Amino acid sequence: MFALIKTWKALQARGIMGINRRNADYVLKYNKRSLYPIVDDKIITKARALAAGIQVPEQYGIIATEKGIGRFDEIIDGRTDFVIKPAQGAGGDGILVVADRFEGGRFRTVSGRIISRAYLDYQLSNTLTGLYSLGGHRDRALIEYRVRPDPVFLPISHEGVPDIRIIVLLGYPVMAMLRLPTRQSQGKANLHQGAIGVGVDLASGVTLRGSWMNSKISRHPDTAQPVDGVQLPHWDRFMELAARSFDLCGLGYIGVDLVLDETRGPLMLELNARPGLNIQLANDRGLTHRTQAVEDHVATLAGSGVSETPPERVRFSQHLFRQAPAA
Structure with a gap:
């Protein structure tokens, strides 16, 4: 003591x-x-x-509902890299950083992992349900510019x-x-x-x-x-x-x-x-x-x-x- x-x-x-x-x-x-x-x-x-x-990373769009996930291609507008993050996330949980996009609906994360469009939709859905949010409340997904x-x-x-x-x-x-x-x-x-x-x-x-x-x-x-x-x-x-x-x-x-x-x-x-x-x-x-x-x-x-x-x-x-x- x-x-x-x-x-x-x-x-x-x-x-x-x-x-x-x-x-x-x-x-x-x-x-x-x-x-x-x-x-x-x-x-x-x-x-x-x-x-x-005050300058911030450019915001491409917001997905607030399951139906809104269908607007994802419209939001990224042909961009090959972007970030998806929960609006009310904490500690970096739920953030997905995409560095490249390939034909056939596949994406490469910044760490080199190849993911499918189905996985990306699943990540967005988890975000909306509040899996990564403070207190587990329903959330929105923010798609924005990937900082270099x-x-x-x-x-x-x-x-x-x-x-x-x-x-x-x-x-x-x-x-x-x-x-x-x-x-x-x-x-x-x-x-x-x-x-x-x-x-x-x-x-x-x-x-x-x-x-x-x-x-x-x-x-x-x-x-x-x-x-x-x-x-x-x-x-x-x-x-x-x-x-x-x-x-x-x-x-x-x-x-x-x-x-x-x-x-x-x-x-x-x-x-x-x-x-x-x-x-x-x-x-x-x-x-x-x-x-x-x-x-x-x-x-x-x-x-x-x-x-x-x-x-x-x-x-x-x-x-x-x-x-x-x-x-």
Whole structure:
């Protein structure tokens, strides 16, 4: 028992945030339940983002009923690659990424698997029944543009699309990580499926060391290339998009997921009202010290009757949370 208490005190001293604290002090405090549909439904999120002038992957169409599955060919309109995802899915479940299309009604997924049109229809039907949705409720299927990753990720990613998760409190970015697909994750950038989480310095956009399967790493397990020291292009743009997401949804504590397309640049994928805590492992830093610093800053501004714009919030975070690479 003494050892456990000692360990917990050590974690507190480093500012490590536990799930109970996240829920009580941040999710419940800053996220109004009435606003959850804005982030839990990807179709609503996408519409709000476009209205705010934030770029997102192009939406080809929506299937809401079993009868609507018959419109699939019309929706993809001859395109050979696309993504199918549940509107209210979580954790990457139910997402199907198609990279090519062949004669005879067959498709190739990004991992190289050949699937039939019947399988694709089955996937759409499962999505509609709510198999992948939050709470198992009936859902809609979203068909959209397949992101093509920027070449900067080729040496440090296995198939799939790397993404960037930025935790934002009251419009201030507080921590970021790059999530890299692996063979273990089957090309998906989800940590619980075996992707790598790599810390990112908020000030510069340079990657730090990473975490994979709860172990610290410095090289990608599939490519053997270093994951640290990589300069992410357009970093200030990513930071501004994250800061603006607070104004877009009104939720005070969110995870903002973004991608870098080779031709379209930074795109916002989705928002998360209950972002996980593994980002602390990726950065080897705790969230609590940073979130408390933001809360103190916001309280000081409120006392003066001042509010900051997204660029000003980004500058504050980049100045205060600058993180040097590990030796």
